[in-house]
Amino acid sequence: MKKLLSMIGVMTLIGSASTSVVACGGENPTPPTPDTRTDIEKKITSPIALGQLDENTKSDFLAKLQTALARITELNTITPSDYDVYKAGTTTAIQNSDIIAGNSLNIKIVAKGNKFEGNKDNIVVNYTQNDTRTDLTTIITTTNLDIIYVGQLEKPNKSQILDSIKVKNQSASTLNESDFDFEGNITSTSAKIIGNNDYRGEVSLNFTISMFKSVNTNGIKTNFRISNILKINNLIYVSTNDDNGTVYKSNGTDNFTEMTGTSRRIWSLATDKDGNIYAGSSNGTVYKSNGTDNFTEMTGTSTVILSLATDKDGNIYAGNYDGTVYKSNGTDNFTEMTGTSGAIWSLATDKDGNIYAGSSNGTVYKSNGTDNFTEMTGTSGVIQSLATDKDGNIYAGSSNGTVYKSNGTDNFTEMTGTSGVIQSLATDKDGNIYAGSSNGTVYKSNGTDNFTEMTGTSGVIQSLATDKDGNIYAGGTSKSKPSLYISEKLQ
Incomplete structure (x- = not known):
């Protein structure tokens, strides 16, 4: 009986176990572990501002980018090992050259590791370069x-x-x-x-x-004004109207040396087509230097020689204080011309060989190839300076402060813009006309009938000259000393 009961118990246990197995019906699958990584694409939603870089380098850029990313909500634990950085739209790493190219860079960030996921392209990163300039x-x-x-x-x-x-x-x-x-x-x-x-x-x-700068006058032994200037190639000749009667020469340096053979006040200088130099003196003599540093006397003139001029044929003309114009046609002797009066303060010739004489009586006289002068009209005051240009226009500078112009006729009309006594006139190869005044100013007219002031001179401008390069020279006196200026044609 006991044996029977034991068997029944065993069967009951077996039955219970079988019932349990049937009830389970098999083992359920384990649920997947939730992905807790942060998606960087959803967290980076606006441009990133880095501020000013300490160095304009890739490493400094990335360091400041890391700081900026860590300030974004839910990216505060991010580290450089959690992502890679590329140029936007590529898998190319950024370089130093990308940083220094501007103050903004578009990048792509690709997450890696088990903390972050996703990627964000075309992120605008703004910064200021560290300007080391x-x-x-x-x-x-x-x-x-x-x-x-x-x-x-x-x-x-x-x-x-x-x-x-x-x-x-x-x-x-x-x-x-x-x-x-x-x-x-x-x-x-x-x-x-x-x-x-x-x-x-x-x-x-x-x-x-x-517009002008001073030229040293070393070697000029006087406090009187520079009364005349000649520029021949690289040589500058000047005279002073003191009683020593000296002509000075400079060979392109800032130092002048004395020429010899002249005396008394040298009121006028001229040169001819052969490079000879002529000096007119207050003792009534015209002196000539033919390539040496010494002058010899010419003959036939008298009283004060106030003005000199030469023409294209090599004739020399001298105007004196008594109203006479003298002519020398290739010899060392002068003969008188006729038709002028008053002190002949100025002489000029034009391209056609006409000779003009400016007088203290306010008249400009003209001789067209003969030894006689006739009066032109339209001027007044003392005609202290004359000049002609490449087009045949004649200019007359007066003691009344006016420059007059004649364009091929025997009548002059007034130009405007000048004042003081117009003691000197000059023209250049471009047709500009320059006027030097007793008020210390050089005036310029570039093709119009009006003058404008140039700057840089002072005192009294008694002499003007131009050279083949378009440079302008102005001489006179300033602060009781001889003054010499140059205005170069610069580019």
Whole structure:
């Protein structure tokens, strides 16, 4: 019986176990582990601002990008090992050259590792480069450049402004023309420059232009004014109207040496087509130098020789204080011409061989190939200077401050813009006319009937000359000393 009950118990247990197995019906699958990684594409929703870089390098850019990313909500635990950075739309790593190319860069960030997922393309990253260039304001501290010599230019060029900057600012000694540009227009009084290359910033400059600059008069042994100037090739000849009667010569240097053979006040100088030089003296003599540094006397003239001129045929003309014009046709002797009166302060010839004489009686006389003069009309005052241009126009400068012009007729009309006593006139190869005044100013007319002032001279301008290169020379006196100026035709 006990044995039977034991068997029944075992069966019951087996039955229970079977019932349990049937009830399970098999093992359920384990649910997947949830993905807790943060999607960076959803978290980076706007441009990223890095501020100013400490260095304009890839490494500094990435360091500041990491800082900026860690400030974004839910990216605060991000580290550089959690992502890669590429140029936008590529798998190309960014380079230093990309950083220095501007102040904004489009990038792509691709997540990696088990903390972050996804990628974000075309992220705009803004930053400011660390500008290591030198600020112009730190090396140009003196912005008033005072006087800039410009020659015949109306305003200074880049080279002239740079030279003046360096004179006034020793710390700008290494500055080059390529290191700055101009902002806006350069005027005759101001300019604004902005940095280039290794320089940045901007500087406003002020200045005064001078069209003439002084030439040293070393060797001229007088305090009297320079009464005449000749420029022959690279040689400059000047005379002074002191009682020593000296003509000085400079061979392209700033030093003058005395020529010999003249005496008393030299009121006039002239040269002919062969390079001979003539000097008219207050002792009534015309002196001639034929290529040497010594003058010899010519004959046939008297009283004070106030003016000289030569023509294309080699004739020499001399005007004196008594109203006579003398002519020498290739010899060392002069003969009288007729038809003039008053003191003959000025003489000139034109391309056609006509000779003009300006008188203290206010008249300009003309001789057209004969030894007799006839009166022209339209002038007044003392005609102290005469000049002709390449087109055959005649100009007369008067003690009344007026320059008169005759364009092929025997009548003069007034030009405007001058004042003082017009003691000298000159023309250049371009047809410009220059007038030197007792008020210390040189005036210029460039094809019109009006003159404008040039700058840089002072005192009294008694003599003018031009050369084949278009340079202008002005002589006179300033501060009780002889003065000589040049205005170069600069580019």
